[in-house]
Amino acid sequence: MNHSPKSFSIMSVVCQTIGHKYTETRKITNHIHEYKCKHCGREVTENSAGNIELLTNKVKQINNNVAEFFERKNRKIPA
Ligand SMILES: [Zn+2]
Numbered sequence: 295m296n297h298s299p300k301s302f303s304i305m306s307v308v309c310q311t312i313g314h315k316y317t318e319t320r321k322i323t324n325h326i327h328e329y330k331c332k333h334c335g336r337e338v339t340e341n342s343a344g345n346i347e348l349l350t351n352k353v354k355q356i357n358n359n360v361a362e363f364f365e366r367k368n369r370k371i372p373a
Contacts, residue, residue: 305333314338322357323364 309315314336316329328339328349337349339357347353 309334309336320357320361322361326357326360328354328357 309331314331315333316331316338318327319330319337320328322328322339325344326340326342328337330337338346339349339353341347341353342360349357
């Protein structure tokens with residue numbers, strides 16, 4: 295049997311070699327999105343400065359607030 299429990303870290307090596315394969319998981323605003331790597335599960339987001347940063351719990355919370363604000367701002371008719 296060649297069942298390797300290290301497949302996760304092998305995928306991380308793939309990411310280090312060819313780069314992460316990010317797919318969009320959430321839209322925060324027109325310019326800010328959250329992404330997740332299909333290979334290693336690493337989550338990142340764009341920040342307000344347009345840079346990619348690691349999606350930590352703190353950053354996720356900020357994004358939640360931004361998304362809420364963005365939604366409210368774009369809703370023309372009050373609920
Ligand atoms: Zn990756």
